[in-house]
Amino acid sequence: MMLIVTHVFKPLNLGTLYNDKFHRYKLRLAAMKKANKLSDTDLCVMCGMCLPQCPTYQLYQTETESPRGRVALMQAINQQKININSKALLHIDHCLGCLNCETICPSRVPYGQLIDEFRNQYNQSVRKPWLTKLILKQAAKPDGLHALTSIINKPVLKQLIKLGSTFTDLPKNTLTVEPTHLKSFYAGTYNSQEECRGEVSLFTGCIGKSSDYRSIKDATFILNQLGFDVNIPEQQTCCGAMHQHNGQLETAKTLLNKNRAQLEQQKSSVILFFSPACGASLKQAENIAIKDARTFILEALRHQPLNFSTQKQPVALHESCSHRNMLRLKTLNTELLNCIPGIQIIESSDPSLCCGAGGLQSINYPQQAQALLQGKLKSFDLMQTNIFISDNIGCSLHIKTAITGYNPDIKVMHPISYLASQLISNEKK
Structure with missing residues (x-):
C-alpha cells in the first residue's frame, strides 16, 4: 500500500519575499550598528605609543588613565565582561579629549569618537557637578550663558558659588565674565570706513558675548581696517562641543543643526570663528563656508599689510589641543x-601638554585640571613677559585661575586681540 502525501503550495510572490527578507536584514543591521558603536575599539593593537602623549597618564601613572587602558575598559564594559561600576567609568571620564593619542596612533583609532560615544551611552551613570549641568542647560538656549553670567554676578549667588567651591574644590573665577560695554557692542553690522572688500559674519558662540567680548571687538576692528564689513548675527547658540564631550550627542546634533540653519541665512561670503574648539564642531556642518578668524585675517594681511608697532617685550604663546590636534593649523x-615687527615668542618646553581645561573638565575634575595647569604654566618662562597669548576661550578662562601666581601683572589675550593692540591706526581704541 502506497501512502501518497500531497503538498499544496500558494503562489510564490518574489517581490514580497524579497521585501520581507530585506526588511529583516535592515533590522538586523540596525541592531548590529547599535550594538557595535564601540566596535572601533578593536582597531587598537595595544602598542602603548599613546601613553607618553596622554596628559592623564603622565599625571596618574596608571594604565587605566591612558588611551590604551580606556579602550580596554570600554571593550570590557561593552562586551559585558566586567560590570559597570563608578570606578571604571571615572577612569574613562577623566579623559580630556585632547586627542594627542590620535596624532601618534599607528592604527588610526578614532579615539575621540569612541570617548564621545561611550559617554553618550553611559551618560546617566556618570555623576556631574551641578554647575556643569546648569552650564549645559543654559548653553543650549540662545544667549543662555550670558543670562547665566548676569545672574552669577549677583553678590548672593557669588557667595553660594564660593561656598560650593569650598566643598568641591572648584577653581576660583571659573566663570570669569567681562560685562563692560556689552550693551553698546554686540549683534549688528559694523561697516568698514575703507573701500569695502566684502562682508564676513562672526560666530561668537554661547560664551563669546560674556567672556570673549574683547576678541570679538578686536577682530571687528582689524577686519574693518582691512576693508571688510562685519556682521554679528543675533541669537547665536552653543556650537554643541560642550554637550558632545559630556555625553549629550543628540543635543549637540540639534545645536549644530540650529547654527547651520541660522548661518545659511547670512549673506556674508564666509563665517569666521574664534575658538578652535567651536571651529572643530562647526566644520561638521555642511553647506557653510566656515573659517578660522586668524587664518582669514592672516591671508588678508598678506594682500593688504597694515602697520604694527615694533614690540620689544617677548610674549608667551599657548596653543590649545583643539588648535593642534583638531584643526591642525601648525604654524598659524x-x-x-610675526606680522608684528620685532616679535619674540616664548614657547612651552612641552607644547603638547594639555592645560587641563578640557571644555568643562576644569569643573568636572578641578583637582586634575589644576594639577595639569601647574605643569603647563611651569613649562613657560613667564618672568620675561607680561603677555600670555592663548587661542582658545576655554583654555584662557582656565589659565586665568592660576597664572597670576607666576606673574601678578600678566595678561591673557587672544592672538587677534594682541595683534589689534599693536595696530597703528588713527581709529585705534
Missing part, C-alpha cells in the same frame, strides 16, 4: 604674530 599663531 606664529605666522599671525
Whole structure:
C-alpha cells in the first residue's frame, strides 16, 4: 500500500519575499550598528605609543588613565565582561579629549569618537557637578550663558558659588565674565570706513558675548581696517562641543543643526570663528563656508599689510589641543604674530601638554585640571613677559585661575586681540 502525501503550495510572490527578507536584514543591521558603536575599539593593537602623549597618564601613572587602558575598559564594559561600576567609568571620564593619542596612533583609532560615544551611552551613570549641568542647560538656549553670567554676578549667588567651591574644590573665577560695554557692542553690522572688500559674519558662540567680548571687538576692528564689513548675527547658540564631550550627542546634533540653519541665512561670503574648539564642531556642518578668524585675517594681511608697532617685550604663546590636534593649523599663531615687527615668542618646553581645561573638565575634575595647569604654566618662562597669548576661550578662562601666581601683572589675550593692540591706526581704541 502506497501512502501518497500531497503538498499544496500558494503562489510564490518574489517581490514580497524579497521585501520581507530585506526588511529583516535592515533590522538586523540596525541592531548590529547599535550594538557595535564601540566596535572601533578593536582597531587598537595595544602598542602603548599613546601613553607618553596622554596628559592623564603622565599625571596618574596608571594604565587605566591612558588611551590604551580606556579602550580596554570600554571593550570590557561593552562586551559585558566586567560590570559597570563608578570606578571604571571615572577612569574613562577623566579623559580630556585632547586627542594627542590620535596624532601618534599607528592604527588610526578614532579615539575621540569612541570617548564621545561611550559617554553618550553611559551618560546617566556618570555623576556631574551641578554647575556643569546648569552650564549645559543654559548653553543650549540662545544667549543662555550670558543670562547665566548676569545672574552669577549677583553678590548672593557669588557667595553660594564660593561656598560650593569650598566643598568641591572648584577653581576660583571659573566663570570669569567681562560685562563692560556689552550693551553698546554686540549683534549688528559694523561697516568698514575703507573701500569695502566684502562682508564676513562672526560666530561668537554661547560664551563669546560674556567672556570673549574683547576678541570679538578686536577682530571687528582689524577686519574693518582691512576693508571688510562685519556682521554679528543675533541669537547665536552653543556650537554643541560642550554637550558632545559630556555625553549629550543628540543635543549637540540639534545645536549644530540650529547654527547651520541660522548661518545659511547670512549673506556674508564666509563665517569666521574664534575658538578652535567651536571651529572643530562647526566644520561638521555642511553647506557653510566656515573659517578660522586668524587664518582669514592672516591671508588678508598678506594682500593688504597694515602697520604694527615694533614690540620689544617677548610674549608667551599657548596653543590649545583643539588648535593642534583638531584643526591642525601648525604654524598659524606664529605666522599671525610675526606680522608684528620685532616679535619674540616664548614657547612651552612641552607644547603638547594639555592645560587641563578640557571644555568643562576644569569643573568636572578641578583637582586634575589644576594639577595639569601647574605643569603647563611651569613649562613657560613667564618672568620675561607680561603677555600670555592663548587661542582658545576655554583654555584662557582656565589659565586665568592660576597664572597670576607666576606673574601678578600678566595678561591673557587672544592672538587677534594682541595683534589689534599693536595696530597703528588713527581709529585705534
